[in-house]
Amino acid sequence: MNSRGLWLRAGGFAAATLLIALFGAWLLFGRGRSPIQTDLLAMLPATERNPLAEVAAQRLAHANGDRVILLVANTDDDRAENAARELGHALGNDPVFASVTAELPPFDLQQLAAPYLSHRFVLLTDADRNAIEQPGYNPAQALAQHMNEPFVTGVGTRLQDDPFGWLQHWLDQQPWSRSPLVPEDNLLTAHRDGTSYVLVTATLNGSSYDDAIQQRALSAIDQAEKAIQHDQPGTRMLRTGALFYATAARAGAERDVHRVGWISTLGIGLLLLGIFRSPGPLLLAFLSTGVGIVAATTVSVLVFGQIYLLTLVFGAALLGEAVDYSIQYLSARANAGHAWEARTGLRQVRPALLLALGTSLLGYLLLGLVPFSALRQMACFAMTGMTVACLSVFWLLPALLQRPAKPISATSVRCALVLQNTVSRVASGWRGAALALFLLCLAIPGWYQLHHDDDVHLLVAPPAALAAQEAQIRDITGLGNGTQFYLVQGADEEQVLQREEALEQRLQDMVDAGRLQGWLGLAGMVPSLQRQHANQDALTPWFAEPDRMHQWLSSAGFRADDIERWVQAWPGTPLELQAWLKTPIATPFRYLWMGNGAASLVLPQGDAGSAWLQKAAAGLPGVTLVDKPASISDLFGRYRRYASVWLLAAILLIAPVFGWRYGLGDVPRVLAPPVLGIGFTLSMLGYLHQPLTLFHWMALMLVLGVGANYAVFLREGEPHVSHRPGAMYASVLLSAITALLSFGLLALSSMPALRDFGLTLLLGIGFTALLVPTSVPRRMLSS
């Protein structure tokens, strides 16, 4: 191929790249909604074996996810109330919110009991039913006790409608009567330690994870906060909701990407400039990686419809591996000196690059087989990025690198040579074996201290300030956390309600024992028909002789027509779930009923441990505890185990490839640097008492990938630099340092998961790069 051919091919490649870049830009920014997915939960696969549980979890997440909960606090009542009203108005005028609730609509207290009157004989509290069923139950005395009960105001039901107070007692225990928030001046208010808190809720007109919604909602809230703080001095605002967590996660990740991206770009730039002593190679190296990243992003969005934030962060780190290909080509050019010829140079590095690419692809292909969409996307991203970066070296760079270059800086080559000789001298023969044995002995205590922890809270640490605000809001308002709940299933509505009652009995025991604050479930609001019949049966004996009942009531002072009306109302009608769900009072609880099939949700309130909640569901048919954080932790644990098996499988897969290329006898030598690098890294992590997570193992996968590449580069490149000893190792070290600059910086990340990832890479690549000279037998060394 002549120079014109090279240019033609480069032109074609450039044009294709441009098209892909334009397409990618359109995919990312041209379609309104950003396909960048910041919802960490969204990248997880279904965690529940029960598909309905997954649906329920999603529904609950959505019901809560698009809602913003604000608590306005001030030590002065009026200021707190005015601030809340002002906040409500300000947010209500912004179209980014679908609805804002600050002031309650006018409400007639007496109206509340009315719909329940026809069901008054089937709705009894447990205490009333137990009392009525006692052998010594005395209706006359019960009546007197109710009518003389001190400090009872008789709000809710009228005495003549409910002489014994049964319905009143039942209404008293309904969730809307038990909220810690009370309406004051039409605002929901709580008072704590001399401070008044007023609740304002808002529902977003879109998703909390939508970038545009996030920015508009957040700026509206911040602005309103400033305004109320100015108008009502001393006002504080507590906030919680998925919106704030998502925004914080996005900001954190973006900060990480920027920081890691900029520092690594700068570092790599300076390094390349120092080594190649000219800015040209630097630009080409970035060009090659850039092309890879652009193609990888485009393909990932195309295949998955969206791109996870984590993939982007991982992608920023991938820069370090993709840049290796161009570094190899650039080093070959620099080492060839005046004899450089672009096509010959390409032929010279091609086997190494193909072999390196091949092993990487093999590794990531294996990663892509894991049924975890986030890992799959990373695999897809990595495979596309690597392939395109490699292709750019084959097709684009030769045209741009036709003239010879200055040789690599002599200092760096000398340093590399000293290091290479030292390592390879120390690591050869019996001395090497003894040293290896010594290092292994040193590593064993580290391995022994290894342990793992898959708790998702360790990996996704929300900003402390947000978590504290949420805890305070939950404490003041009594709202639940929404990530732990029971799914109750049955053959029909009736069975579901009966099963709920069995569960709620146990939950109530936990409440009585002080382990749980409370629970929210439909059966507490609409008892099963079985329970309703039982209630009615308990009353039946007392209505069997209406004359007696007349007698009791009239001697208590009730009027004849009232008595007649009440006795005539017996036995009334049962309360039907479906009918109740349609009433206005059911509105806030409708989501507890799962429309499809017969199933409902029961939400525990308060901070009972997972183990206690699990225990409450144990042995109850149709009751499943859905504990999202625990499920995710489980899932991470499962994938962590997959990842460790993967690592072993990948090593076993690479071994025959190396055997084919270098001969079986040399396989241990070439595999030793990455494998020992991984071993020593694990030992170090053990010494550091870092509990292993999925992310450590993912980092070790990358260590294996780049480590094998280094061995291949050195092995393949050494014969071509016999005139410049150390030059090949210098280029490998260059690759390693660029990788450390890009991956290793993740150790600075604000996200624990990425920190783990970065630290592991830092250690792994460091060890591997140091060990890599052992992959070349001393006889082959050019010194």
Added chain:
Amino acid sequence: MGGISGDTSSLPAYKAGSALRRMAALLLFCIGTNAHAQDASTDLLHDALHQLSQHTAVRAAFTQQRQNPALTQPQNSSGQLLFVTGKGMLWQVQQPYQETLALTGNQTLRIDANGHAQTVRSERGVSQISQMLQSMLAGQLDAVLRQFNVTAEGSATQWTLHFTPKQSRVAQVLRDIQLDGGAFLQGIRIDMQDGTQTDIRMTGTRDAGALSVPEKQALGLP
């Protein structure tokens, strides 16, 4: 993983109703406390509260008369009460039936003949009213002034305090509460909008002296 669930959108207007009866209880409690009435209150209010606060535990005989428009005759009951500042009250009905209720900040217990307590109502950590009660018992009048307009008349030796609800939701149900007394509280009158009227008279009020073991137990004292 932040997220909160619950029913905030249509929180309960009904609340005010169930809150009310506790409010009435609260008032009884508050008058025995070492309260420092602020802005809205008068010197007389201060004096009255100051007098009451001299006694941390009192006993009295009570008679309660309740008139309800639904009934042709008033309901009468009588018995003994023990009030302990900061802890609660034992309400011991002797006529027309025997019953002992322990009203503490967050729940009402029925104490049977064997001293066993059974929950009649539990205000389950909830309410704000019970927190209000706690703060009152700790000597803060703010919580009551938040819910009621208070006026005082009479003299330091024979005063009457009127409490009218500030919240319209409460005012829909409760007309007013009236306390009268001198060195001790002598009467409580509660008027509801539906015409129900409760009149409690106390006689023989005296400092409680030492509490018996069952009394301490019922009030949750050590």
